[in-house]
Amino acid sequence: MSSLSRPEHIAPPEIFYNDIEASKYTDNSRITAIQYEMTQRALELMCLPDEPQLLLDIGCGSGLSGECLDEAGHHWVGLDISPSMLAVANDREVEGDLFLQDIGQGMGYRPGSFDGAMSISVIQWLCNADKSSHVPKKRLLRFFGTLYNALARGSRAVFQFYPEGPEQVEMIMGAAMRSGFTGGLVVDYPNSTKAKKYFLCLFAGYAGDQKNSPQVPKGLDSEGEPAKVDYAARR
Amino acid sequence: MLMCHVKGCATDNFPLRIEDAELEQVEVEFNEDFMRRMINKIEWGAFVQTAFALGVDQLPATVPENIDTEFLQRIHRVAMETKLKEGKMICNGCKHVYPVTDGIPNMLLQETEV
Numbered sequence: 133m134s135s136l137s138r139p140e141h142i143a144p145p146e147i148f149y150n151d152i153e154a155s156k157y158t159d160n161s162r163i164t165a166i167q168y169e170m171t172q173r174a175l176e177l178m179c180l181p182d183e184p185q186l187l188l189d190i191g192c193g194s195g196l197s198g199e200c201l202d203e204a205g206h207h208w209v210g211l212d213i214s215p216s217m218l219a220v221a222n223d224r225e226v227e228g229d230l231f232l233q234d235i236g237q238g239m240g241y242r243p244g245s246f247d248g249a250m251s252i253s254v255i256q257w258l259c260n261a262d263k264s265s266h267v268p269k270k271r272l273l274r275f276f277g278t279l280y281n282a283l284a285r286g287s288r289a290v291f292q293f294y295p296e297g298p299e300q301v302e303m304i305m306g307a308a309m310r311s312g313f314t315g316g317l318v319v320d321y322p323n324s325t326k327a328k329k330y331f332l333c334l335f336a337g338y339a340g341d342q343k344n345s346p347q348v349p350k351g352l353d354s355e356g357e358p359a360k361v362d363y364a365a366r367r
Numbered sequence: 368m369l370m371c372h373v374k375g376c377a378t379d380n381f382p383l384r385i386e387d388a389e390l391e392q393v394e395v396e397f398n399e400d401f402m403r404r405m406i407n408k409i410e411w412g413a414f415v416q417t418a419f420a421l422g423v424d425q426l427p428a429t430v431p432e433n434i435d436t437e438f439l440q441r442i443h444r445v446a447m448e449t450k451l452k453e454g455k456m457i458c459n460g461c462k463h464v465y466p467v468t469d470g471i472p473n474m475l476l477q478e479t480e481v
Binding site: 184219229237244263 | 380381395398400401405408410447450469470471472473474475476478481
C-alpha cells in the first residue's frame with residue numbers, strides 16, 4: 133500500500149477532512165456502502181441487548197455510522213475533530229448529539245454514561261504526531277483511560293481500523309490494556325487482501341463472575357470456518 | 368453528563384454552567400424503558416439545577432419514589448428533546464469556556480491544558 137493512499141499520511145484529520153473532502157466522503161456511494169457494512173458488523177460485535185442503548189460514536193464524521201445506530205433504534209453521541217464533517221452531519225440532520233473533540237485529549241463524560249462505544253476507521257489517526265506536542269502513546273492512554281471511565285461496566289467498545297503493521301496494533305492494544313480494558317483483535321476474512329477487516333473488540337469490565345468473562349468473537353471467513361483470530365497466537 | 372476534562376481540573380468541574388443559552392426543542396421518540404434506565408445514570412441534583420437555570424422545567428429536588436410514565440415523559444422532554452443550540456458551557460473549577468455553535472459544543476483544549 134503506497135503511503136499516499138492513507139489519508140493519515142497526508143494531513144491531520146481536522147485539515148484533511150475539510151469542506152470539500154467532507155462532502156466528497158459523504159456522497160461517495162462506495163465509501164457509504166463500506167461504512168454501512170462495517171458499522172453493522174461493529175454493532176454485531178458489540179452484542180447489545182435488544183432495547184435502545186446510549187452509545188458513543190468515536191470519530192462520527194458526517195454521521196454515516198450514526199445512521200445505522202438510528203436504524204437499530206439506539207441513541208448516540210458523536211465525537212469528531214473535523215468541523216467540516218460535523219457541519220455535513222448537521223446538514224443531514226442526524227439524530228445524535230455532536231461534539232467537536234480531539235479524542236487524544238480525552239473526554240469528560242460522567243463514569244458509566246454509555247452502554248457501548250464504536251469507532252469506524254479512526255484510531256489509526258491517533259498513532260500520528262501532528263503537532264510537536266503530540267506524543268502518540270500518551271494520547272492513546274489518555275483516550276482509552278477516559279473512554280474506560282465513560283463506559284458502563286460490562287459494555288463493549290468496538291473499533292474498526294486499518295493498522296499499518298504489527299507494531300501499531302501492539303501500541304494500540306497495549307494502551308487499551310493498560311487502561312483496564314480486556315479483549316482482543318478480530319480479523320474478518322484474513323485470507324483476502326480486499327475484504328480483510330480489523331476490529332479491536334474491547335470489554336470494559338464485565339457484569340457477573342470471572343468464570344463468565346466474555347470471549348473475543350471469531351472473525352468471519354468466506355469458507356464458513358471461523359478464522360483463527362487470536363492476535364497473540366499469530367505472533 | 369459532561370464534565371470538564373482539562374487535565375488536573377478535578378474539583379467543581381461538574382456540572383458545566385451554561386450561559387447565553389439559545390435552546391431548541393426537537394422531537395425524539397419516547398421509550399419508557401430507556402428513560403427508566405437513563406434516570407439512574409443522571410446526576411439528579413445537577414440535572415435539576417441545569418434545567419432550572421435554563422428555565423426549562425422546575426423538577427423536584429429528589430427523584431420521586433414511584434416513577435410513572437408521565438414523569439418519565441417530563442424527563443424525556445428535558446433530557447432528550449431540549450437541545451442547546453448556541454451558548455457557552457463554563458467549568459466552575461478552572462473557568463474554561465466551551466463554546467457551543469450550531470448545536471455543536473467545541474471541546475478542544477489548548478495544548479497547555481492537556
